[in-house]
Amino acid sequence: MRIAFAAPTVKTAGTLVVAVTDEKRLSASAAAVDEATGGAVGRAIAGSRFTGKRGQLLEILAPAGIDSPRVLLLGLGKPTEITGLELENAGGKLVGQLNAVGETSASIAVDTVEGTAIAAVDMAAHIAFGARLRSYRFDKYKTKEGADKKLSLGDLTFHVKEPKKAQKRYDALSAIVDGVFLTRDVVSEPANVIFPESFVERARKLEKLGVRITVLGEKEMRKLGMGALLGVGQGSTRESQLLVMEWHGSGRPQDAKKGDGKKARTKAGHGEAPLCFVGKGVCFDTGGISIKPAGGMEDMKWDMGGAGTVLGLMHALASRKARVGVVGICGLVENMPDGNAQRPGDVVTSASGQTIEVINTDAEGRLVLADALWYAQETYRPRMIVDLATLTGAIIVSLGKEHAGLFANDDSLADSLIAAGKAVGETVWRMPLGEAYDRMIDSDIADMKNVGSRYGGSITAAQFLQRFVNEGTPWAHLDIAGMAWSDKDKPTVPKGATAFGVRLLDRLVGEHYEK
CATH class of the missing domain: 3.40.220.10 (Leucine Aminopeptidase, subunit E, domain 1)
Known part of the structure; x- marks a missing residue:
């Protein structure tokens, strides 16, 4: 139009x-x-x-x-x-x-x-x-x-x-639309079109905007000990990928300071540690061996909605030349049943060294995010980190399709996300975290298990993720399971993929982190 x-x-x-x-x-x-x-x-x-x-x-x-x-x-x-x-x-x-x-x-x-x-x-x-x-x-x-x-x-x-002034105001907003549309596109595509490697190819188009793209395949991730992420994808014929997108504020990528491999840190833009956004990219989720019911399984093509949002956000920030260093990381896998698939009861070792008992292979997104979060911190030492995931059905039971669930270890970051969400109409509701919930994922044979009891499922999932966040790192988790797809038209969101989070996080960056 x-x-x-x-x-x-x-x-x-x-x-x-x-x-x-x-x-x-x-x-x-x-x-x-x-x-x-x-x-x-x-x-x-x-x-x-x-x-x-x-x-x-x-x-x-x-x-x-x-x-x-x-x-x-x-x-x-x-x-x-x-x-x-x-x-x-x-x-x-x-x-x-x-x-x-x-x-x-x-x-x-x-x-x-x-x-x-x-x-x-x-x-x-x-x-x-x-x-x-x-x-x-x-x-x-x-x-x-x-x-x-x-x-x-x-x-x-x-x-x-003053139409020229109006045009200038609109042009600044139009860059965000391009990011929203990119997210809607990749989330709408069927799983035979968008899978880990083809998702990466879509992301490579951002290089024209000045975004640096790095991709880790299974060989590289295995060297880094990413047993949690790799375990999810081992039943699929599609190779798992870790996609890293860097925007350095000026549009000119800077060289990372090489340290001892995993300890390397990039100072992205203006000499400051970057912001990090991490997305769950399960390009199709059958549930694995803990297979889902057939009814509605076709919807699991958009279980990569968190990664889709991170991709669209990076496009929006680069398009409007945001004056801040940002890193977007997407853990991209398929969760398929196969003779080589992960089994309930398996124990995997994450990149952090922590061990995980896999009770339910359908609680796979948190395994992907565990290694992606750890990589983000060990490589970039970000000044804050936000992850997004279509993580739990429990959050839909709690909040319906009106709010995303927000979990955070930092009150200031949480308040900023709530305010940004209200301003753009992508509302979030803060949920609790606490020691009692954390104990619910203790395992008898490993450091933790990937699910708790039937109660507080979205909370125990967030507690699981928090175990992979370094103390002192401001972190927030957005469970967007109820918000990534809409069953009806809304004023600015047609039925289908919503791109929830692109506008919210662009607003957060613009108001609180840009210079």
Whole structure:
């Protein structure tokens, strides 16, 4: 979908969109249209339940007096409550409505709204941002779909004073959209298309943006003692991979300071230790020998949603030239049943040297993350680390599909993640950690087991991960099992892969770590 910004005009192509705030207060453009159409706007409002509340839409077909075949009234709600997030949701709803009626182009008049702190250029940029987020559709495998089911909207033009400023504001947001779309793409792909090695090939395209790519195969990981990650993938014919993506702030990779191998540390950007983001990348999860039920197993193509988010985040940060050093690490495996597959009861040794009794081979994501987290710390000594994973069904039981579960050893980091999530509409809810939960994963024959009892499953999974986090390293774990995929359309998120976490973590980096 093409998005453009232009000066205000009375001549527009396609649908004309004008704003109305709470209590039926017309914007300047809406009032002008009302006058030009002989009061059609006022009559339409009077004959409906439309009051200008946030998110309301009212369509006026073929009004006399103007060239546009359709006028769409957009409710913005109370001026004092207008936020960037609400404007993005409004943009998404507009796109949904325009596609539903088969519109191909539309013009949105954006005026200064008295009583709001957001300038018109910023309002236009946020509405455009939300519109583009909603425009995503994964349809590459649909070969016989009728035109009536395809997205029709091709052009959106925002008419606003100082269009060049609006364009500049939008361009900064557009880089984030590219990262979101990349995540949605890889998470939407079937497992015969996206597997560890092909995921890596998608990531290599980031090199054009200045991201350094390093890949560890099974031979390299075996030398580093990554028995936890390798154990998960040993039943698959696909080789497991550890993908490392480095963004050095300036876009020019710097050489790592070579120490004693695992102790090497990269100072990424501005002479400071980097931020680290680690993603679970189980490209397909059958459950292994502890095999899942057949019903719904096809959904396990998106069990690599955490890695997908890290990939999209790195794309977004590099695209907008974020002024900070960041490392993204993805543990990429397939969890398959096979004569060589890991068995319940096996004991594996992680890269940290800690031993793990594998009680359930379907609790595999934490094994992948254990070695990835350890590698991140031993290699980069990050100033903070956040991991993301579609880790447990238990978090969906706890929080539904409204919040991701947040676990953290650092209150400041947790508070920052909560605030960033609220700002972009990717909400998280902090869950507890504690010694009593930690004791639940003690093993009789190893340092720990990979599952606890049936109670507090998402918490014991987080406790397991915490055992691989060095004391003094700020760390947070986001369990996104309920958030990586949506069963229904939302204002800026079409049904399917959501890319949850890309916007959240981009906001976290921008507000708290960039210089």
